Amino acid sequence: MSLTKQISVDQITVTENGIILYREVSRIMEDGNQISQSYHRSSLVPAQDLTGVPSNVVAICNLTWTQEVIDAYQAEIAARQAQKEAELHGA
């Protein structure tokens, strides 16, 4: 009887504003037959550090995260932060 664990990225999603979501599936195999599996999901925002990220996901990030996409995302976050600040000061 031989037990092995296989991990692979089985899903990568790119959202409209450049967020990358990906899913890793871990499969436990016994003599070549799958006996269980589990999912682990991660998300990456434009310009986020990619250390430790699977290479196929990094490739998609590098393709997606143009300077234009990064700027637009950061502007969106900044606008939201400004709105929050305004609400706080108005409270």
Place this chain on the structure above:
Amino acid sequence: MAVPNIFANVTTSIPLSQLDTNFATAITLGNTAVYLGNTTTTLGNLTLTNVTIASGTSNIASTPTSIVNGTSNVSVVSSGGNVVVSTNGATAVTVDTGQRTTFPTTIGVGAATPSTSGSGITFPATQSASTNANTLDDYEEGSWTPTLGGSATYSTQRGGYVKVGRLVFIQCQLVVSAIGSGSTTTISGLPFSVSNPSGGADAYPEGTVGYLNGSNINFYSVVCNPQANTSTVEFTAQSILGSGYQNVTAALFTTGTHIQFSSFYYTST
């Protein structure tokens, strides 16, 4: 008068005069004699297409009837009016006389391979989203890794999620070893992006902070909000101001912070 019989491309006629009174005269299909009367005929290796089997008064006999494939042990049996489909000698599907259907193990929808463990419904590994409001089109559970980003380090980073249709439930436990350049108010890495509120249906989601120790400031309560169009959760501390609360714009997380929270939110599909 002749009775026409058409088999494959061959048309033949059997004159009534050649049939006896019991219709026991045989005709030949392939190399098998088929009797028209009361004599039982067994046919082997016969493929029928577009076949209708009907009965005027009772569609299924009350006594057990079966269609059996001997080599793979597949059977369709009627028993007490129920239809029972079996494979390998075990029941796979039962349809009772009220048209209620029972599956004893798992069902795969959308071409998903049914799980071999437990009983339930298996959805496709990749969702096939439905726009119908009454259609459950996805179920998934798994883990995610909460993070503050930057150079923050942790002694505990645990997250779990369950997705049912568009609804996502997350829970998280995070213990910060060193905050470094990590965010002091935002946890990132959600398993699904948060949908943009579009009217009342999506509303702005809120979560519950169940435990927060070692924070950077004193507070009365903390609210957490999954942020629309992102995969992050924003945390805001509140202090008591007179008879009400006031949000505090200050760093909340720091080295040694231990936070546990959970939240529901909608994702786009």
